[in-house]
Amino acid sequence: MKEQQLIWEWTAANEVRQRTTERSQLQAGQVEIAISSIGICGTDLHILSGEAGFSNPPLPLGHELAGIVTQVGEHAGDWKVGDRVCIDPLIGCGRCPACRAGNKHHCPQGGEIGLHYAGGWQQYLIVPADNIYLVPDSVTLDEASQAETIHCCLGAVDKLHIRLGMAATVVGDGPTGLYFVQLLKAAGASPVTLIGMQSSRLALGEQLGADVIVNLSEPDGQSMPAADTQSIVIEAAGEETALRTAISLLGKGGQLLLFGLPAVPVAVDIQSIVMKELRLLGSTNDPHVWPRVLQMIESGAVRVEPLITQRYHFGELDEALSFVRNNPQQAIKVIVNLDQ
Ligand SMILES: [Zn+2]
Ligand SMILES: [Zn+2]
Incomplete structure (x- = not known):
């Protein structure tokens, strides 16, 4: 029997449900991540409202993600079980001129984990090995989950x-x-x-x-x-x-x-x-800036922790979403945690 896991899914406008699913099988070139930290983003609320037009329910959202490598597929580089990583949610086709030039954010077929594809509201998420970055020891996984947001900002400032x-x-x-x-x-x-x-x-x-x-x-x-x-x-x-x-x-x-x-x-x-x-x-994403983002979090040039105003456990993800929706004054960045 395949192993089971808990996920949260967007099921209808402003509605999420928790359920048990089978863990997916790892393919070559992929890694499995036990998700530890999930940032709740304005984009999540926009998708949940049903007005974003990126995708349709049912779908687990979640694109600000960090966790721990639990399985490494064949041809997935030198990643090791136990590596602490954050996830670049952007996936390109890998074949078009934009992807070949390293600009997967310009891929006409491109999409994002948690926006267009199943995201990290799951205990275990399988992603291409090229989509993860090693988190420095002194950076927490909660901070690392915010590398996604910061990478969009740094890519913009670079322009x-x-x-x-x-x-x-x-x-x-x-x-x-x-x-x-x-x-x-x-x-x-x-x-x-x-x-x-x-x-x-x-x-x-x-x-x-x-x-x-x-x-x-x-x-x-x-x-x-x-x-x-x-x-x-x-x-x-x-x-x-x-x-x-x-x-x-x-x-x-x-x-x-x-x-x-x-x-x-x-x-x-x-x-x-x-x-x-x-x-x-x-400006939207920029796949080139991730290493510099992690370096700036590590050096303290960009501080994340002061922005984190609330933390919820994975079982309370629905409460975290309503809190963010109803308390813009108190909620700056809300993080949902899973025990690993
Ligand atoms: Zn976001
Ligand atoms: Zn492409």
């Missing part, structure tokens, strides 16, 4: 031309906004301004290095940077008003990094973009 002392603003105080603040500081931008709506997140942003914080939910005209002054603005809120703020803050020749995903098409002030000669950059 900017940053020089020491360039004024930069992040619009959006979610986990990605808080990582962007840290990366911009590490890159030498100054001052770094964080604009958001939640006082607790903004306070954390300040603790993590933001030179200026602006709370839009309070009358805070003082600290908002003047229009036309920023060299770089990162839009990490995915809101039309945030985009409008971003465009107005940028000075001539400024760089606008579009990272947030608005739920609907938004109106954009093209005239300002043309007249200020702004450079627009979009």
Whole structure:
């Protein structure tokens, strides 16, 4: 008889169920990971609502993942049982020109574990051996689960031309906004301004290095940077008003990094973009930056632990999701843990 495992599945709009399934068989080139840490992400809530259009239920979600290698298939490199790893969820076809150039994030057939394919809401997950990275000893698996989010942010920051002392603003105080603040500081931008709506997140942003914080939910005209002054603005809120703020803050020749995903098409002030000669950059994943992300977590250049506000056990994954949905003020990053 095959071994059994517990999984959580997205079963219908805003509904998840726990059930027992058979553990899958390992193929050549794959490794099996006992999942230890799962980050709950805004994208999970978006998929759960049924509005994302990535995939259909039933499906285990979960794409911010770290765990321990439990089985190594043939031709799966030199991975060893017991290795502590984090998982790059992105899977390309491996054959197209983009994949062959190392750019699987541009693969027309590409997809992600936990978005398009079964994700890590399972005790054991089988992934291609090329999709895991060894976690340094001093980095916890909870921290390592966040390498996925940080890798998206670092890939985005890599697209900017940053020089020491360039004024930069992040619009959006979610986990990605808080990582962007840290990366911009590490890159030498100054001052770094964080604009958001939640006082607790903004306070954390300040603790993590933001030179200026602006709370839009309070009358805070003082600290908002003047229009036309920023060299770089990162839009990490995915809101039309945030985009409008971003465009107005940028000075001539400024760089606008579009990272947030608005739920609907938004109106954009093209005239300002043309007249200020702004450079627009979009960004999603970047498979090249994982080793540097782990190095930056290890060195402390990017701090993860202060963002982790709650931890739940795997058996309470449904409660973790409702907590994140209903408590945006308290929940910055919620982690679900499995005993290994
Ligand atoms: Zn995510
Ligand atoms: Zn491909």
